[in-house]
Amino acid sequence: MKPITKIEIITRSEKIDELKEAMNGIGVAGMTMSQVYGCGLTKGHKEIYRGQEYTINLIPKTKVEIVVCEVPVDLVIATAKKVCQTGKIGDGKIFIYPIANAVRIRTGEEGDIAIMDPEK
C-alpha cells in the first residue's frame, strides 16, 4: 500500500477559490474546507483582516484538508505556497500528517485504493 498523507493548510479565506482551482489542476481528488479562528507565532503583532486591525489574536481563517497518495506531497505544498504566499503577516501554516488508513464507505475499500481516482 502506498503511504497516505494529509496536508492541512490554514490560510486567508480570500485565497480559497484560487487554491481550490490550483489543487484541481494538479489532480487532487478531494478536499475538506472549514472556517476556523486561530492565531500564530506573531502574537503582539497586529494583523489586518478586511481593513480592520485585530489586537486580539483570533483571526478568521480557512482550513483546507487534503489527503493524497498518488499526487506528490511536495507538489501539494509547493502549490499551496505559490497561491497563499503574500509575504505579509498571517499567510498561514501548512501541517503534514501521516494517515494510518482510509475507507471508502460505499464500497468498503481501504487504504490507497480508497482515495485513488477510479478513472486512472
Ligand SMILES: Nc1ncnc2c1ncn2[C@@H]1O[C@H](COP(=O)(O)OP(=O)(O)OP(=O)(O)O)[C@@H](O)[C@H]1O
Ligand atoms: N502552532 C500552531 N498550531 C496550530 N495552529 C496554528 C499554529 N500556528 C498557526 N496556526 C494556525 O494558522 C493560522 C495562520 O497562522 P499565521 O499565518 O498567523 O502564522 P504565524 O506563525 O503567526 O506566521 P505570520 O508571521 O505569517 O503571521 C492561525 O490563525 C492558526 O489557525
Ligand SMILES: [Mg+2]
Ligand atoms: Mg501570525
